[in-house]
Amino acid sequence: MTRRTIPYGRQSIDDEDIAAVTRVLRGDWLTQGPAVPAFEAALGARFGVTHAVAVNSATSALHLACLALGVGPGDRVWTTPITFVASANCALYCGASVDFVDIDPITYNMSPTALEQQLAQAAAQGCLPKVIIPVHLAGQPCEMAAISALGRRHGVKIIEDASHAVGAEYLGEPVGNCRYSDITVLSFHPVKIITTCEGGAALTQDLGLAQQMALLRSHGITREPAEMDEPSHGPWYYQQLALGLNYRLSDLHAALGLSQMRRLDAFVERRRALAARYDRLLEGLPVIRPWQHPEGHSSWHLYIVRLPETPGNASRSEVFSQLRENGIGVNLHYIPVHMQPYHRERRGSSAPALPESERYYAEAMSLPLYPDLTDDDQDWIVACLEKALTGVTP
Numbered sequence: 510m511t512r513r514t515i516p517y518g519r520q521s522i523d524d525e526d527i528a529a530v531t532r533v534l535r536g537d538w539l540t541q542g543p544a545v546p547a548f549e550a551a552l553g554a555r556f557g558v559t560h561a562v563a564v565n566s567a568t569s570a571l572h573l574a575c576l577a578l579g580v581g582p583g584d585r586v587w588t589t590p591i592t593f594v595a596s597a598n599c600a601l602y603c604g605a606s607v608d609f610v611d612i613d614p615i616t617y618n619m620s621p622t623a624l625e626q627q628l629a630q631a632a633a634q635g636c637l638p639k640v641i642i643p644v645h646l647a648g649q650p651c652e653m654a655a656i657s658a659l660g661r662r663h664g665v666k667i668i669e670d671a672s673h674a675v676g677a678e679y680l681g682e683p684v685g686n687c688r689y690s691d692i693t694v695l696s697f698h699p700v701k702i703i704t705t706c707e708g709g710a711a712l713t714q715d716l717g718l719a720q721q722m723a724l725l726r727s728h729g730i731t732r733e734p735a736e737m738d739e740p741s742h743g744p745w746y747y748q749q750l751a752l753g754l755n756y757r758l759s760d761l762h763a764a765l766g767l768s769q770m771r772r773l774d775a776f777v778e779r780r781r782a783l784a785a786r787y788d789r790l791l792e793g794l795p796v797i798r799p800w801q802h803p804e805g806h807s808s809w810h811l812y813i814v815r816l817p818e819t820p821g822n823a824s825r826s827e828v829f830s831q832l833r834e835n836g837i838g839v840n841l842h843y844i845p846v847h848m849q850p851y852h853r854e855r856r857g858s859s860a861p862a863l864p865e866s867e868r869y870y871a872e873a874m875s876l877p878l879y880p881d882l883t884d885d886d887q888d889w890i891v892a893c894l895e896k897a898l899t900g901v902t903p
């Protein structure tokens with residue numbers, strides 16, 4: 510049986526999304542018009558934060574968040590190895606160095622125990638990080654209460670990378686509300702929960718941080734006389750206050766994002782139903798299904814299984830290849846960042862080992878999951894997986 514290729518993730522676009530984008534194209538502003546502030550207001554309301562700064566990617570949001578928190582040359586930033594490279598690269602953009610805290614073998618998120626030990630050691634040696642960036646892998650919330658308590662104890666700032674976790678909940682509140690962090694970063698790439706094509710946002714409850722990120726998003730220039738270091742020259746005047754960038758989101762993108770927010774709950778609902786279905790269908794197969802936070806709800810950006818490396822089991826690599834040959838877009842999230850040659854060289858050979866992350870890398874595999882995946886697609890994926898695991902057609 511041949512079927513169309515099933516990707517691991519993809520956007521869901523409806524006629525209203527298309528109409529929203531078309532309205533912008535027919536209007537007066539393609540960028541820097543009313544759609545961006547409207548999108549930001551909707552994000553603020555949804556996540557329960559006073560400030561949302563929309564930008565052209567989560568990578569840009571991570572960079573701005575580090576800059577706003579004063580990360581610079583000589584500073585250290587820590588994140589998890591099991592993330593997209595952007596969560597680490599933001600430190601390097603600022604001239605800081607990056608290091609990693611190992612994951613918990615059950616949750617696959619940054620281990621609070623490993624973090625506590627690493628912080629105690631760094632405190633003793635006088636080399637504490639300035640910022641820690643936990644990542645809610647797959648949309649499963651990190652242990653933010655513990656991480657934020659450790660951050661406060663050591664005077665370390667926290668940026669939550671919630672690129673996967675739009676629509677997730679932790680202790681009865683939305684992930685992203687900055688109760689446990691200084692800034693939360695979101696991604697709106699097409700494979701994520703909602704999309705603006707390319708796009709992202711930084712959320713914060715701190716006016717100063719929001720103003721700094723908004724300034725740096727647009728060349729570091731202001732048109733507000735009250736913000737200027739010197740008197741305005743006249744109505745044409747703008748003043749550069751800092752070395753900013755052009756990380757703006759366009760109105761076209763923001764209109765799509767605003768339209769997508771209508772369906773955010775429905776997207777997460779469908780992802781949750783598909784994840785529950787995977788849980789049932791995979792019962793009895795030699796795979797470890799995803800852990801679920803007892804006091805939280807994942808947004809189910811990813812459904813990650815582990816194929817334990819035990820004698821008699823088909824290896825992850827074999828299973829992975831066989832599924833790809835069947836047109837099933839399984840994927841691997843992620844190659845541990847510290848194993849990337851670029852980062853390995855900069856980290857040096859004396860850096861601490863990260864055994865849980867490397868073990869995870871040997872066993873993990875993401876199965877396709879997105880709102881428009883059908884039950885029929887899913888049955889086919891599981892049938893192919895079962896065949897690859899056991900060599901028997903069910």
Ligand SMILES: *Cc1c(COP(=O)(O)O)cnc(C)c1O
Pocket residue numbers: 565566567568569592593595596644670672673695696697698707708709
């Ligand atoms: C997708 C992703 C990013 C980067 O997002 P962009 O919007 O593509 O820049 C950063 N961190 C994590 C964890 C991601 O998954």
